[in-house]
Amino acid sequence: MLQEYMILSIILFCIGVVGLISRRNIIVIYMSIELLLNAVNLSLVAISADMADASAQVMSIIIIAIAASEAALFMSLFVVLFKKKSSLDANIFDMLGSKR
Amino acid sequence: MQNEIIFAILALLTIVSSIVMISAHRPIDSALAFIVALICIAALFGLVNATFMFVVQIIIYAGAILSLILFIIMFLNIKDENLPDEKNKNWWLLGTSFIVAPFGLILIDLIIRSDITINRVPAEGFGNIKDVGLTLFSKWVLPFELVSILLLVALVGAVTLAKRES
Numbered sequence: 001m002l003q004e005y006m007i008l009s010i011i012l013f014c015i016g017v018v019g020l021i022s023r024r025n026i027i028v029i030y031m032s033i034e035l036l037l038n039a040v041n042l043s044l045v046a047i048s049a050d051m052a053d054a055s056a057q058v059m060s061i062i063i064i065a066i067a068a069s070e071a072a073l074f075m076s077l078f079v080v081l082f083k084k085k086s087s088l089d090a091n092i093f094d095m096l097g098s099k100r
Numbered sequence: 101m102q103n104e105i106i107f108a109i110l111a112l113l114t115i116v117s118s119i120v121m122i123s124a125h126r127p128i129d130s131a132l133a134f135i136v137a138l139i140c141i142a143a144l145f146g147l148v149n150a151t152f153m154f155v156v157q158i159i160i161y162a163g164a165i166l167s168l169i170l171f172i173i174m175f176l177n178i179k180d181e182n183l184p185d186e187k188n189k190n191w192w193l194l195g196t197s198f199i200v201a202p203f204g205l206i207l208i209d210l211i212i213r214s215d216i217t218i219n220r221v222p223a224e225g226f227g228n229i230k231d232v233g234l235t236l237f238s239k240w241v242l243p244f245e246l247v248s249i250l251l252l253v254a255l256v257g258a259v260t261l262a263k264r265e266s
Contacts, residue, residue, distance in 0.1 A: 001103070001148065002217045007208050008111045008144075012118060014197075014204035019122030021200075022192040024184040027127040027173065031134050034165070035118055038141050041157075049148035052222040054235040057153055058243075061236065064160055065247045069254030071165045075172050076261040082176050088127070089184035 005046030012039035024090045026081070030074050037067050107147060114140040123193060125186075127178065131169050138162045150227040 012035060019032035041060040048056030078088075085092050117136040124130040142157035186192070225231055236244060 001107070003211055004104075004107060004111070005144070005148070006211045006216070008114070010204055010207045010211070011115060014200050015115070015118045015122060017200050018193060018196045022196040023122060023189070024186055025127060027169070028122065028124075028130050031121060031130060031169070034134070034161075035121070035137070038138065038161070041153075042141055042144060045145050045150045045153055046148060049150060049222070049227070050218055050220065052220040052226060054227065054231045055239060057150055057227065057232050058236045058240045060153060061156060061232070062240070062243050062247055064156060066250065068160060068165060069251050071168055072254050072258045073261070075168055076258040078172055078176070080261055082178075082182075087182050087184070088178065091184065 002046050002050040006043055009039045009043035009046070012042065025088050026078065026090050026093070027088060029090060030078075033070075034067060037063055103147060107144070110140045110144050110147070113137075114144070123190070125189075126183070127173050128170070131166065131173060134169075135162055135166050138166065148227075149222065152227060152229045152232045 016032045016035035016039060019035070020029060023029055023032070041063055044056040044060040044063075048054060048060075081093060082088065114137050117133045117140065120133040121130045121137060124133060138157065138161045142154050142162065145157055146154040
């Protein structure tokens with residue numbers, strides 16, 4: 001069962017990387033990052049079930065906590081950027097702190 | 101045998117819904133497809149007896165994070181002209197998948213060739229809340245405390261980002 005889980009996790013990771021590179025909508029980019037984290041979680045839980053050890057599950061709980069804090073920051077960033085530029089295009093957000 | 105059939109159905113659903121997620125034009129469609137993918141991943145956790153991870157995945161991911169995304173999408177009131185006009189989106193997706201696919205194929209080939217399974221028999225009560233909690237508070241106390249600091253920093257950062265304008 002471990003090999004199938006690892007293969008599924010690799011496929012999900014590749015789909016997430018494709019979405020991360022090729023889309024310009026920032027909400028979709030954010031969800032692609034979450035998909036990458038989920039693929040890693042899936043492989044960690046499969047390894048933990050194969051080794052009969054709960055440590056990998058603890059690692060994926062910590063990854064979920066990191067994803068939750070990342071979600072809070074991303075959401076406030078979306079609100080600020082949308083108020084400023086009224087667009088979701090990642091190509092517009094290239095000011096890097098300049099007052100343009 | 102039964103487990104393999106359930107795994108195949110769930111894996112197919114996860115892959116299809118994540119492809120829909122990265123290729124949908126409107127963000128609300130991709131958020132709804134992402135919910136399906138997350139619930140399927142939670143069911144895959146349940147399939148290997150990781151019951152606590154199953155609950156955590158459904159409550160935190162499908163419950164908290166995705167409802168936050170849906171809330172923000174509805175709060176921003178996104179019109180069609182606010183979305184980026186990705187005219188060549190499908191070509192971009194196709195080209196990028198041709199670039200990424202060799203790496204994935206090499207990794208899958210490596211996994212198939214190597215003999216990584218150990219198949220240790222789990223003890224009684226593996227993956228329930230007591231087992232995971234005992235491991236978290238005995239071996240992994242330091243990362244747990246660091247995560248609490250990280251959550252505090254994220255809270256302060258979100259508040260300052262949202263209040264900067266006024």
